[in-house]
Amino acid sequence: MSAKRGVVLYMHVHQPWRIRDYTVFDTAEHHDYFGSFTESHRNNKEIFEKVANKSYRPMTTLLKRMLDTHPDFKVSLSISGTVLEQAEAWGPDVIDAFRVLVKTGRCEIVAETYHHSLAFFYSRSEFERQVTMHQEKVRELFGVETQIFRNTELSYNNNLAQWADEYGFKGILAEGWDPILGWRSPNFVYKPVATKNIKLLMKNYRLSDDIAFRFSNKAWEEYPLTSDKYDDWLNTSLGPDGQTVNLFMDFETFGENVWEDTGIFEFFSDFVGRWLANPANTFYTASEACDTFEASDEIDCPDTTTWADSERDLSAWLGNDMQQEAMKYLYDLEQDILRTSDAELVSDWRRLTTSDHPYYMCTKYFTDGDVHAYFSPYDSPYEAFLYFMNALRDVRYRLSEHHKHGDF
């Protein structure tokens, strides 16, 4: 009777619209916050092209090969609207490559906010608009309906689960964080508290991070990680009655965060073969996992969790005054911005909602010299804040121009 044990492999594809060195002298003069001509580490086009070459193209090729070779291989992807825009502009073949995966019927697209934003925590109406926008974009590009929801940075709480339940999602993703799980294992399907139909899949962060963060670390005692060893760990983790191992990570892990020369691609393909060599094993898409297994328990998560840092909270995005001010000023403009119906202005404002912007302003570990824990294209969090605020002031200026012309 019992269903096979499965891996739910979910990967997140995203690039933000980084703000160039946008100064007070540009404000109310130029509105090209996201253009960049000189600063290569903030040049969105150059970065997209680099990541496309190092990760998107080789990894989609590898995933296609896995799908062709192994009938039981499955994968779930969420692709933010902002990276889709960039791919349409600078690498349409990348969209085609994802489309090829979706066409197999074994690659599920997961819903999220179009702009990879923290809108859920600021404005329910804007949040819903961004979710709808993303669903429309996915429909337009891939011709599929989304059934599973993940919020930005895997942020999650009871309210979000209840919202997603009412919205009609079949499942939602969250971090399998120990304080929430308690004695329970992340390797089961759960049901969020006070919901009707929705199921909850929780990331097995140890096994996920073994690949995403530790694979290339030569100081790690388990280095080098082989597919045999990893397969062993998955078997041990699942035990006799585990249901799924939820491996959630950034798509860019493959090739961009962990470079090709570490052997990450070979490891991945070896592991898929090794796992499926056991006939008791399979892969599930996220919605299949929700369909296959009954919820084994209820999960209560009143406080917001994320997949970031040892704290697993939002402090990397909203932990300091700069971040909180920037987001407050931004969302304060929502009603006025939408009322203008100025498509460019609305789009620019939405691009500023992307969570990467406040992340670049994070000072949490900055002074400890642990700069590498936080990747940022800016010299400092203060500089990131400066350019963001200059851009936001320019958005305000454009609003005031609308007011002057009586556009309302």
Next chain:
Amino acid sequence: MHKHGQYTKSNAKQGEKLGCNSNLIIWAMNILMLGWELPPHNSGGLGVACYHLSKALAHAGASIDFVLPYDAHHPDTEYMNIHAATKLNPIHKFGLLGAYDSASVDEIDLNKVDMKDLQTMRGVQKRYVKFVEGLVKTLGAPDAIHAHDWLTMEAGMRAKELTDAPLIVHVHATEFDRAGSFGSGNPIVHEIEYQGLMMADHIVAVSNITKNIIIHKYGIPADKIEVLYNAIDPSSLGDYEYDGRTYNYLESLRSEGHTVVSTVTRFTAQKGLTQLLQGFARACEKYDRLVLLLAGDGEQRDELIALSAELGVSDKVYFTGFVRGKQWRDAYSVADIFVMSSVSEPFGITALEAAHYDSALIITKQSGVGEVLKSIFRYDFWDTDKLADQLVGIATSPALAGQLKRDIKNEYARLSWQDVAQTCMSLYGRMKVGVAA
């Protein structure tokens, strides 16, 4: 020869007393320290750095003989023996012999210099060398000779010649730094620096900026140079409560919402003050409620006053003249933003003082102190638009200003002279072994 230097291990009691790990190895070291100034008779950061370094070294077990070119009382220096090379009053130093005044040097060969002529830098330097010659004969060979800047390098080389002790040359500034962006400085001073750097057994540079100058301008191999950042001793800044009265007018502007930008420095080309004024004027184009306090004095003062008028901001720029004591501290305290605008600043200890007095910091990328601080804004000294953007950004965002002030306050205090002294002691140890071998 090395009659003093014994390699001993501290007992636990001593380790405790020193506030350090009892397993730490304490070297009993006799150091001949060759300096040019100490507080309160200092005209800049060199004296401050020498004072704190010596104090921390003494706490770490070093016995220090510190030579100065003038004769004066220095409070709180009982931890070392101070030797005056001349009977000069320190007032001479601020007149004719500014510690940094290398422009008047016109004779490289000390043999040709009249030792009795204490009106010139070279005359004083010659007397200083003679004094050190006599001193090493009396004291015997030290475990290390530690010479600070070009001023004392010749004395350092002579002491090394006479005693065979290892010579450490500590570079707080080179002639390139002193020249600012205009020319490369006095070739005679360059030559003295070059000889000192060549003869030194090891070189200490106060930042990577300085290390790179030593490598690229003087052709010294990188492995001979160690970077040893300056630190700050907050307790030495004393108990002090800011009463807001010295710069009453600025405080009243502040209470009306103005942001006070300040710098405390010598008005010389090295400090990049013309660019600071230009950046400030640019910022005022975008945001009017800014004022600039220029605390200090120097040969550029009149030029800066004229420039501020030319830029149309003279109403917003305040010149204090030379400040000490409360006026000096208050110049930091009144500031919301402290700018270090130097064209070439080997370290820049005033930035740490500004952090202590709760200012947000903007520091040029050409200032070494920026290498050890994270919670700051940086800009290239010539990039006046960038400076203006940062000034306006901080002035218009209380969140940013508050964050910068809090973060830097957490950060600067971690730079400790004890750590600097420990590194220095182990360097002495390595040098001593190296020379003995």
